[in-house]
Amino acid sequence: MQNLYIKRLRTQETKRLTTTEFVIGRNADADFFIRGNQMISRLAAKIHYSNGKYYIQDVGALNGIFVQDARLPRQSKAEITEGMTIQLADEKFTLFVDIQADIQIDTQIDAQIQIEKKRKLCTHKWESAMVNSERIWFVCKKCGERKEEWR
Numbered sequence: 573m574q575n576l577y578i579k580r581l582r583t584q585e586t587k588r589l590t591t592t593e594f595v596i597g598r599n600a601d602a603d604f605f606i607r608g609n610q611m612i613s614r615l616a617a618k619i620h621y622s623n624g625k626y627y628i629q630d631v632g633a634l635n636g637i638f639v640q641d642a643r644l645p646r647q648s649k650a651e652i653t654e655g656m657t658i659q660l661a662d663e664k665f666t667l668f669v670d671i672q673a674d675i676q677i678d679t680q681i682d683a684q685i686q687i688e689k690k691r692k693l694c695t696h697k698w699e700s701a702m703v704n705s706e707r708i709w710f711v712c713k714k715c716g717e718r719k720e721e722w723r
């Protein structure tokens with residue numbers, strides 16, 4: 573997947589388009605939940621990803637969808653790319669590729685891998701953390717792993 577992001581200009585909220593079907597709307601279940609604007613439909617737009625391209629579709633936006641100031645016919649799709657502006661009701665959204673954010677995400681993944689590696693290599697140093705009449709819980713002082721034993 574190309575690493576495309578969408579930003580709601582009014583609030584600066586930004587979401588990464590991470591799924592093959594990304595839903596935007598005033599519905600808490602939406603991938604991009606638009607709060608505080610009654611003019612935006614519950615299910616306003618869908619962004620599809622296929623064959624390396626992103627497409628936006630009007631799936632019932634009350635006030636239509638504008639891509640680069642051109643109205644998208646209802647139920648039809650338009651290809652969208654980095655640098656474009658989308659308008660839903662009275663709100664504008666921009667599309668961009670954030671290399672810096674990608675590096676941060678990669679760094680987080682790397683850090684997670686390091687923790688997992690460390691955990692595998694650790695010769696645990698157990699310390700009892702909790703006791704009840706049946707069991708003792710231990711935590712490794714070095715890697716944080718937990719185990720429990722019957723008393």
Ligand SMILES: [Zn+2]
Binds near residue numbers: 715
């Ligand atoms: Zn350990």
